[in-house]
Amino acid sequence: MSRRKTRRSKGLDGWLLSAPALILLVLAASGPLLIVALYSFLEKGDYSGVRWILSGEGWFRVLFERDIFDQTVSLADANLSIFWRSVKLSIATTIITFGFGLPTAWFIATRPAKSRAFWLFLITIPFWTNLLIRTFAIMEVIRNQGILNTFLMHFNLISEPIQILYTDTAVLIGMTYVYLPLMVLPLYAAIDRFDFRLIEAGYDLYASRWQVLRGVILPIIKPGIIAGSILVFIPSLGAYVTPRVLGGGKNMMIGNFIELQFGQGQNWPLGAALSTVLLLVVLVSLIIYTRASSRDDSNG
Amino acid sequence: MLSAGAQRKLKAAAGEIDVNTDIAIDARNVGKIYGAGASAVTALGDVSISIEKGEFFTLLGPSGCGKTTLLRCIAGFETPTSGSIHLSGTDITYDPPYQRPVNTVFQSYALFPHLTVAQNVGFGLKMRGASAADVAKAVDRVLALVKLEDFANRLPQQLSGGQQQRVALARALAPEPQVLLLDEPLSALDLKLRKEMQSELKRLQSETGITFVFVTHDQEEALTMSDRIGVMSAGALLQVGTPHDIYDRPVNRFVADFIGETNFLDATVEGNQVRIGTGDLLAVPLQGETGAVTLAIRPEQVSVTSAQTGISGKITEAIYMGTDTHYTITLKDGSPLVARIQSKSSGAFDVGDTVGIAIDAQAVQVLKS
Structure with a gap:
């Protein structure tokens, strides 16, 4: 009994001690979010900002649009296609970074302990470089007079430059490059813990290389795969700089579309509603992630 | 049978x-x-x-x-x-x-941590393309063989070391x-x-x-x-x-040294006997060896008596091991000889005693030096 009491009072002490940090965190983190959520239910101002009148128009405009002349309601195809493109590009980025990330992480984890730090260092260097600069570097590679096209034309592999810049492909290349380290690092952490003797056990029990990969390696490093996928998918979904620079004006993603509402579009409630939708998508992804990883804990 | x-x-x-x-x-x-x-x-x-x-x-x-x-x-x-x-x-x-x-039981067991005991044991057969029914039947049979029927649905990390060992065995035996x-x-x-x-x-x-x-x-x-x-x-x-x-x-x-405890004594062949360092002669079984040889003598082939005839030496160490006592005897020429004697409540020897030694010469192994 007395022991339980001490523990409880200790817990209370813990709460009190962390109270300043908690208050700051609640105000700083949820305050702006609450403002965003609140604005999505207000009426749009004449030029920008909001009028303090409750309205569902912001949320309505996420999915629908009204004809300017006769006010007939139709689905907002443009919005939907931007959503669809964002999800599609984010999923594609996640899959491609996994495709490149797994062999890379495997390579690093199987190096001698001494040289691993060096390879990890190479992977993390881009993190210390400004995102905008990295994106312009990619632009330099793929633009019509860029390195890639010049190289291909020099060796007569193509007769005229391939238009990559300002396409979805350009956005995909850019995001894959930018988010690859976020996939490699958790995969590396998972493979580093992997007991390589299990591969021999698999071979010994008649599993081919492919069966060992599918039946032994992938299930065991699953937590790393889930963590990497979430780390890549979530920022991809909200990406702003990369699609803005490499996708041009036409190939917008949600991030750019939201920015448009607060800028030229002058529709803050719609922008706030879109932001909330994005947040909800991310939350759902996170819930799926925690579910999947906790199932993993109880199952092995 | x-x-x-x-x-x-x-x-x-x-x-x-x-x-x-x-x-x-x-x-x-x-x-x-x-x-x-x-x-x-x-x-x-x-x-x-x-x-x-x-x-x-x-x-x-x-x-x-x-x-x-x-x-x-x-x-x-x-x-x-x-x-x-x-x-x-x-x-x-x-x-x-x-x-x-051919299947292996690994030193580290190398059980698949994400699979249950039954799935581990059935892994080999599954990879070979056996039907689910056949795999289940074989898993039941092999788990019964290693007495782990009740653990089929556990994960390897929920088992003790000995149980994991049995799973590793069962897994390697299942594909026959x-x-x-x-x-x-x-x-x-x-x-x-x-x-x-x-x-x-x-x-x-x-x-x-x-x-x-x-x-x-x-x-x-x-x-x-x-x-x-x-x-x-x-x-x-x-x-x-x-x-x-x-x-x-x-x-x-x-081989003599690695398998069990062995005393090694240098000796020289003289006719059909060998002379050891103390000058004593031993009638060991010879198969044409000549010159210098090494005798491999197991501690249990050495007996110790209080009579100080023949080979003698001084007890320099006595280690009580329960059933047996190990005596280290230093011979006259300084070479050590370990004897394993059944422990007795009375008549035991002490460190410092000078004792007589009898070697079961017929059991001695003669090695070329």
Whole structure:
């Protein structure tokens, strides 16, 4: 009994001690979010900002649009296609970074302990470089007079430059490059813990290389795969700089579309509603992630 | 019904071993060199060995002697640099591990942590393409064999070390391999559990009739379990024989020293006797040896008397070991001799006593110096 009491009072002490940090965190983190959520239910101002009148128009405009002349309601195809493109590009980025990330992480984890730090260092260097600069570097590679096209034309592999810049492909290349380290690092952490003797056990029990990969390696490093996928998918979904620079004006993603509402579009409630939708998508992804990883804990 | 081992012994006695049908593993001049040039390390140098079907064969040697390398060559994890390995008459030297009807019990067990006990045990059969019903039937049968029926749905990390060991065994036995390779499987268990698993392994081997190739550095384990033992050192196979052969007639000093405790005394052949350092003569069995020889004398072949006739010496150490007491006696010429005497409540000797020594000369092994 007395022991339980001490523990409880200790817990209370813990709460009190962390109270300043908690208050700051609640105000700083949820305050702006609450403002965003609140604005999505207000009426749009004449030029920008909001009028303090409750309205569902912001949320309505996420999915629908009204004809300017006769006010007939139709689905907002443009919005939907931007959503669809964002999800599609984010999923594609996640899959491609996994495709490149797994062999890379495997390579690093199987190096001698001494040289691993060096390879990890190479992977993390881009993190210390400004995102905008990295994106312009990619632009330099793929633009019509860029390195890639010049190289291909020099060796007569193509007769005229391939238009990559300002396409979805350009956005995909850019995001894959930018988010690859976020996939490699958790995969590396998972493979580093992997007991390589299990591969021999698999071979010994008649599993081919492919069966060992599918039946032994992938299930065991699953937590790393889930963590990497979430780390890549979530920022991809909200990406702003990369699609803005490499996708041009036409190939917008949600991030750019939201920015448009607060800028030229002058529709803050719609922008706030879109932001909330994005947040909800991310939350759902996170819930799926925690579910999947906790199932993993109880199952092995 | 006779066990496979007993059948083998009968056949061997009748000289009926047929190379093509009775040999499970035939390694011919197998060599394995790691690296190249000046930094090359020879792990195995020209080892030839024939392991018969249904036999419990042990590769025994100190760590780094090449026994595990040989096992890994048989399993397919290593490719020999030279020589060939045949399984029931078929050359398997370059076959990948997943195409060899050979399974391994790993030292670390290497159980799949994401699979249940039943899934672990069924893994091999599933990979071979057996139907789910067949896999389930085999898993039930093998789990019953290792007495783990109640643990089928547990995960490996929820089991004790001994239980994990049994799962590893069951997993390797389930696909009914022609040969089961065991790489120091008992080294992680405590003494009591190890003794239990030793008899368990013997039982499993005679029940299944599968050829066991067992790797260990523990000579006692090797002596108690094996039909035959191959003693290895520095990449070479020194002696192959039954536990009796190896213990009673070691071919050289290394084998005599490695298997059990042995006293070594330098001696010179004089006629049909040998003269030891103290000047005493011993009538040991000689087979044409001349000049300087080394006598290998087991501690239990030495008896100690209070009569100070013949060879005598002074007790310099007495270690009480329960049933037996080990006396270290320093002979007149200064060489030590260990005697193992059954402990008695009375009449025990003390350190400092001068005692007489009798050596069972007929049991002494004469080794070339």
